[in-house]
Amino acid sequence: MAIARSTAAIGDDVIGLRNVITDSMTEAGRHLRILPRNVELLIFATIQPVMFVLLFSYIFGGSIQIPGYDDYDQYLMPGIFAQSVVFGSAFTSIGIAEDLSKGLIDRLRSLPIAQSSVLIGRTISDLLRNIITFVIMLVVAFLIGFRFEGSLWAALLATLLLLFFSYGLSWVQALIGLSVSSVEAANSAGFIWMFPMTFVSSAFIDTSTLPGWLQEVADANPFTHLTNAARALYNGNPVGNSVWLSLAWSVGLVAVFATLSIRKFNETSS
Amino acid sequence: MSAVVAEGLKKHYGDTRALDGLDMEVAQGTVYGLLGPNGAGKTTAVKVMTTLVKPTDGRAWIDGIDVAENPRVVRTRIGLTGQYAAVEERLTGRENLELIGRYFHHAGTERSARAIELLAMFDLTEAGDRVANTYSGGMRRRLDIAMSLVARPSVLFLDEPTTGLDPRSRLAMWDFIERLGDEGTTVLLTTQYLEEADYLAEQIMVIDRGRKIAEGTSDQLKDQIGGDKVRVTIVKPENIQRAKEAIAPLCVGTVEQDPQSALTLTAPINAGGGVVPGIIRALDDAGVDVVDVEVRRPTLDDVFLVLTGHAAEAAGGDGEDG
Ligand SMILES: Nc1ncnc2c1ncn2[C@@H]1O[C@H](COP(=O)(O)OP(=O)(O)OP(=O)(O)O)[C@@H](O)[C@H]1O
Ligand SMILES: [Mg+2]
Numbered sequence: 115m116a117i118a119r120s121t122a123a124i125g126d127d128v129i130g131l132r133n134v135i136t137d138s139m140t141e142a143g144r145h146l147r148i149l150p151r152n153v154e155l156l157i158f159a160t161i162q163p164v165m166f167v168l169l170f171s172y173i174f175g176g177s178i179q180i181p182g183y184d185d186y187d188q189y190l191m192p193g194i195f196a197q198s199v200v201f202g203s204a205f206t207s208i209g210i211a212e213d214l215s216k217g218l219i220d221r222l223r224s225l226p227i228a229q230s231s232v233l234i235g236r237t238i239s240d241l242l243r244n245i246i247t248f249v250i251m252l253v254v255a256f257l258i259g260f261r262f263e264g265s266l267w268a269a270l271l272a273t274l275l276l277l278f279f280s281y282g283l284s285w286v287q288a289l290i291g292l293s294v295s296s297v298e299a300a301n302s303a304g305f306i307w308m309f310p311m312t313f314v315s316s317a318f319i320d321t322s323t324l325p326g327w328l329q330e331v332a333d334a335n336p337f338t339h340l341t342n343a344a345r346a347l348y349n350g351n352p353v354g355n356s357v358w359l360s361l362a363w364s365v366g367l368v369a370v371f372a373t374l375s376i377r378k379f380n381e382t383s384s
Numbered sequence: 385m386s387a388v389v390a391e392g393l394k395k396h397y398g399d400t401r402a403l404d405g406l407d408m409e410v411a412q413g414t415v416y417g418l419l420g421p422n423g424a425g426k427t428t429a430v431k432v433m434t435t436l437v438k439p440t441d442g443r444a445w446i447d448g449i450d451v452a453e454n455p456r457v458v459r460t461r462i463g464l465t466g467q468y469a470a471v472e473e474r475l476t477g478r479e480n481l482e483l484i485g486r487y488f489h490h491a492g493t494e495r496s497a498r499a500i501e502l503l504a505m506f507d508l509t510e511a512g513d514r515v516a517n518t519y520s521g522g523m524r525r526r527l528d529i530a531m532s533l534v535a536r537p538s539v540l541f542l543d544e545p546t547t548g549l550d551p552r553s554r555l556a557m558w559d560f561i562e563r564l565g566d567e568g569t570t571v572l573l574t575t576q577y578l579e580e581a582d583y584l585a586e587q588i589m590v591i592d593r594g595r596k597i598a599e600g601t602s603d604q605l606k607d608q609i610g611g612d613k614v615r616v617t618i619v620k621p622e623n624i625q626r627a628k629e630a631i632a633p634l635c636v637g638t639v640e641q642d643p644q645s646a647l648t649l650t651a652p653i654n655a656g657g658g659v660v661p662g663i664i665r666a667l668d669d670a671g672v673d674v675v676d677v678e679v680r681r682p683t684l685d686d687v688f689l690v691l692t693g694h695a696a697e698a699a700g701g702d703g704e705d706g
Contacts, residue, residue: 115417136489140486140487143486144472144475144483147475148472151474152474216468216470217467217468217470219572220431220464220470221466222437222487224434224435224436224462225487225488226459226488228488272424290583320665333611381438383431383436383437384466
């Protein structure tokens with residue numbers, strides 16, 4: 115909750131932490147209440163990760179050999195999980211751009227609420243939706259043979275790391291949603307950079323197979339740290355410093371982009 | 385104390401001067417009309433006064449509270465209905481209203497009681513449990529205003545509340561706004577229609593390019609721009625002088641011949657009914673055959689032509705909402 119406290123202070127008035135929490139819950143409640151009413155979105159948010167799990171597993175499953183892994187699925191699934199939760203964060207920018215275009219942001223900003231709660235509520239509800247998607251994806255992965263090879267605690271930690279990273283990216287998406295002028299623009303601007311980020315990484319391949327400079331990019335990519343950490347934890351392998359690196363990136367993303375987004379929010383009007 | 389005060393408000397977007405030194409004072413419990421063409425700065429003025437946009441210069445107060453210094457306190461006192469209906473499409477009318485109550489930390493029973501009250505007040509009781517994306521434009525607009533009233537604001541801002549509504553919905557909306565005024569809520573409404581400001585507002589300010597160009601009651605404004613005009617077209621050109629003399633006593637200014645037609649006269653008349661039948665009778669008595677008698681009410685275009693010397697279209701040519 116240190117985040118909530120610091121972001122509240124950035125708002126135009128300092129508001130009690132209790133208001134930040136109450137108002138964020140109201141705002142998250144608004145999104146969660148309409149979630150089941152937006153069936154298309156729900157289906158899309160669910161089908162896409164499931165489709166990725168199945169496609170990658172059946173198409174590449176037989177042809178790609180990774181040293182140290184008998185089964186490509188065990189190598190691949192954590193990468194798909196990571197990619198899916200990261201893609202899931204794009205809904206944050208779309209949702210905010212929608213609220214902005216419908217004038218809802220203006221309405222919310224004219225209310226005496228903790229201003230930061232609009233973005234906190236949005237990112238929290240997106241995180242919850244992402245969790246639902248994740249569970250469904252995990253079930254499908256289990257059905258096609260994926261297993262936790264490490265301890266249950268390690269698997270839980272891996273899951274938390276993935277969700278935390280996607281929460282950090284939600285704040286990046288919040289800034290994007292507030293900065294673009296239309297929902298369509300949010301859709302592209304929110305998605306486009308995710309492809310290089312998730313593909314130039316260790317998600318689907320061993321980065322040592324990449325040509326020199328690309329390999330350096332891939333190894334420095336925070337998404338690589340995330341995937342490596344999740345992969346090691348799900349498979350019961352040594353994690354090296356990937357867990358700490360991934361955690362540090364997530365904390366950094368939230369701290370930096372929550373600050374920027376909330377500052378931006380205070381001067382955004384449709 | 386005045387409900388709204390603005391002093392020298394300026395808002396510049398690059399080279400665009402959306403507001404260029406606007407002063408305003410709205411008395412408590414009155415309906416105030418801010419009238420101007422596209423791009424005049426109406427929305428910008430509303431956004432500055434409702435804490436959404438920081439002015440480049442100048443200050444504004446709501447109930448004596450500085451908008452820039454105490455935005456949060458100001459927000460407890462205002463209701464804002466923006467130019468485009470801001471309702472949560474996938475929530476029902478009732479849920480939308482209760483949601484606002486939640487933001488104001490009202491208790492559950494109070495939230496639902498107020499929602500029921502507002503649904504009734506805005507003729508939405510039957511539609512209250514339907515999701516808002518099934519609403520017509522007029523219903524949506526009404527819900528939008530109802531949402532601004534949940535916490536009984538002291539000052540209500542309505543940015544073009546009837547733009548885009550059909551004539552019947554517009555009249556209904558006028559009714560609602562009139563009732564709000566009667567209940568003592570201070571209302572600041574913007575509009576592009578003189579007749580709307582005329583009907584609803586006790587005090588009107590005409591703005592153009594971010595500046596005040598006229599202010600007063602609707603009667604004062606109409607006096608300034610000449611009020612209603614009658615346009616009489618007769619059958620025979622040789623009767624024109626006789627016609628002029630016949631209708632002169634019924635008009636409030638000089639009767640002039642239309643420069644484009646030898647058959648047409650125009651003259652200012654008093655607003656309100658009864659003049660046209662009198663004119664027809666007078667012409668009949670004088671033995672002048674008439675083709676047409678038409679009353680023209682002054683429009684925003686007339687106001688602009690008279691007050692700025694240029695047409696309203698040109699004034700707002702660059703105007704679209706950002
Ligand atoms: N965010 C913005 N960035 C740049 N220019 C803006 C912005 N908002 C408004 N403007 C400009 O400021 C001027 C005033 O705009 P404003 O929206 O206040 O006019 P308006 O009177 O509400 O017009 P309309 O009747 O079209 O709603 C216009 O020229 C507009 O283009
Ligand atoms: Mg406007």
